[in-house]
Amino acid sequence: xxxxxxxxxxxxxxxxxxxxxxxxxxxxxxxxxxxxxxxxxxxxxxxxxxxxxxxxxxxxxxxxxxxxxxxxxxxxxxxxxxxxxxxxxxxxxxxxxxxxxxxxxxxxxxxxxxxxxxxxxxxxxxxxxxxxxxxxxxxxxxxxxxxxxxxxxxxxxxxxxxxxxxxxxxxxxxxxxxxxxxxxxxxxxxxxxxxxxxxxxxxxxxxxxxxxxxxxxxxxxxxxxxxxxxxxxxxxxxxxxxxxxxxxxxxxxxxxxxxxxxxxxxxxxxxxxxxxxxxxxxxxxxxxxxxxxxxxxxxxxxxxxxxxxxxx
Numbered sequence: 001x002x003x004x005x006x007x008x009x010x011x012x013x014x015x016x017x018x019x020x021x022x023x024x025x026x027x028x029x030x031x032x033x034x035x036x037x038x039x040x041x042x043x044x045x046x047x048x049x050x051x052x053x054x055x056x057x058x059x060x061x062x063x064x065x066x067x068x069x070x071x072x073x074x075x076x077x078x079x080x081x082x083x084x085x086x087x088x089x090x091x092x093x094x095x096x097x098x099x100x101x102x103x104x105x106x107x108x109x110x111x112x113x114x115x116x117x118x119x120x121x122x123x124x125x126x127x128x129x130x131x132x133x134x135x136x137x138x139x140x141x142x143x144x145x146x147x148x149x150x151x152x153x154x155x156x157x158x159x160x161x162x163x164x165x166x167x168x169x170x171x172x173x174x175x176x177x178x179x180x181x182x183x184x185x186x187x188x189x190x191x192x193x194x195x196x197x198x199x200x201x202x203x204x205x206x207x208x209x210x211x212x213x214x215x216x217x218x219x220x221x222x223x224x225x226x227x228x229x230x231x232x233x234x235x236x237x238x239x240x241x242x243x244x245x246x247x248x249x250x251x252x253x254x255x256x257x258x259x260x261x262x263x264x265x266x267x268x269x270x271x272x273x274x275x276x277x278x279x280x281x282x283x284x285x286x287x288x289x290x291x292x293x294x295x296x297x298x299x300x301x302x303x304x305x306x307x308x309x310x311x312x
Contacts, residue, residue, distance in 0.1 A: 030179015043189030083263030199275030
């Protein structure tokens with residue numbers, strides 16, 4: 001077995017107060033970005049409408065494309081460069097026209113603009129309003145079902161405190177990923193939803209490994225004079241090699257997808273890229289740290305209650 005660290009004794013838990021501030025700062029920046037932009041930018045999968053992918057013979061200006069679409073009443077469409085400066089995604093709002101007709105109108109409008117040169121319509125996709133709403137609801141249900149399952153599993157296998165702390169860590173990871181998407185102006189799409197669910201599973205898996213080692217240690221022996229915080233810190237250190245190796249393997253894989261996987265996979269890989277980092281971080285500084293503070297608070301109340309009873 002590969003051992004990157006031999007008997008590490010890093011004081012991770014001792015620095016949890018600083019980590020709380022770091023987490024709060026990242027969350028605030030992300031949430032402020034989402035609020036300032038009026039919410040997340042949803043892909044056509046969730047909003048409904050028509051998507052047209054166009055590839056031109058040479059690089060063209062977005063303003064020129066918008067001007068050509070304005071002649072057919074679609075000037076308010078979202079126009080995004082799709083990886084290559086010659087390729088664009090046109091997102092049309094919902095209309096009463098069928099997608100084939102919109103595709104023909106777009107082709108005619110762009111073809112009527114001589115400065116755009118020759119081009120190719122590579123795909124036309126349509127999502128109706130009812131389908132978009134159904135997908136939004138199914139996305140919410142999928143995330144909620146996953147969170148409830150995680151809470152129940154950890155509460156039964158370990159304890160309720162661990163389950164609640166793991167859910168808080170998952171929320172932390174998801175909000176950081178969503179904030180990063182808002183800051184980089186990315187759309188929330190079905191592949192992004194799949195990436196978020198993957199991040200949730202990855203984060204919880206790391207957390208369970210640390211909790212399991214803590215339980216094993218407490219079952220074998222409980223060193224005299226060692227606080228719960230020290231026991232948790234020991235468990236995190238003992239699983240550090242496994243955590244780092246898993247994180248690096250996943251990190252490099254997602255980095256390859258992000259930088260070399262093409263535009264279609266970029267948003268999916270970006271969420272995984274951020275999620276691997278924050279998932280590893282939250283295992284130590286959110287899930288483990290919250291359990292430690294919660295346990296300390298409970299133990300403090302018990303001690304105060306015993307003192308009050310003794311005085312009475």
